[in-house]
Amino acid sequence: MSDDETKVLTGAGYTADDYDGDAHVPAAAALERLRAGNRIYVEALDHERDLSPERIADLFENGQRPFACVITCADSRVVPEHIFMTGLGELFVIRVAGNIVGPIELASAIYACEHLHTRLVLVLGHTHCGAIKAALDGEAGPVAAITGRIAEALGEVRDPYEASVVNARAAAAALAESPELARLMAEHDLDIRCAVYHTHCGVVDFLGE
Numbered sequence: 001m002s003d004d005e006t007k008v009l010t011g012a013g014y015t016a017d018d019y020d021g022d023a024h025v026p027a028a029a030a031l032e033r034l035r036a037g038n039r040i041y042v043e044a045l046d047h048e049r050d051l052s053p054e055r056i057a058d059l060f061e062n063g064q065r066p067f068a069c070v071i072t073c074a075d076s077r078v079v080p081e082h083i084f085m086t087g088l089g090e091l092f093v094i095r096v097a098g099n100i101v102g103p104i105e106l107a108s109a110i111y112a113c114e115h116l117h118t119r120l121v122l123v124l125g126h127t128h129c130g131a132i133k134a135a136l137d138g139e140a141g142p143v144a145a146i147t148g149r150i151a152e153a154l155g156e157v158r159d160p161y162e163a164s165v166v167n168a169r170a171a172a173a174a175l176a177e178s179p180e181l182a183r184l185m186a187e188h189d190l191d192i193r194c195a196v197y198h199t200h201c202g203v204v205d206f207l208g209e
């Protein structure tokens with residue numbers, strides 16, 4: 001395939017080449033890639049992502065250099081690689097119902113930031129989350145390990161959108177409290193951000209600090 005064929009110019013002015021993975025992408029640039037990718041997704045613009053055998057081989061031989069770590073829900077409608085229009089090797093994704101952060105999720109995020117040098121961690125909550133609804137409804141049962149943690153984060157919050165925000169911020173706070181990530185934030189400009197995915201339309205709200 002020629003260079004011209006692999007460069008698919010999108011309406012937003014980005015090409016497939018803009019999304020190639022590279023090491024030590026600064027947090028601000030990583031965040032802008034995610035914003036741009038979501039615009040392409042929402043507007044259903046043509047955008048080629050590199051899922052080629054050559055890319056598979058390159059990532060195997062040279063290793064992965066994901067530009068962002070995304071922690072999000074296991075909900076089948078919330079797929080970060082699609083939502084941000086990324087190809088292989090670009091996102092380090094941690095998925096668990098309710099996008100909660102416990103010891104396992106934290107350890108995964110530390111791996112991405114310490115060993116893969118990812119400089120942006122995004123906690124991506126979403127609207128109409130079943131785990132949050134169960135927590136708001138006071139359901140426990142087999143999912144108590146998740147809903148209990150969410151209910152604790154929500155406190156008196158009852159508005160569903162606000163609950164998505166508060167739950168994502170609680171996960172981000174849990175990440176920032178770890179000594180490993182706190183050190184990377186202080187010394188290597190690691191940024192931990194929150195966002196909420198609108199399940200009905202595909203738009204991502206990037207939340208302020």
Ligand SMILES: [Zn+2]
Binds near residue numbers: 098099126130131
């Ligand atoms: Zn969910």
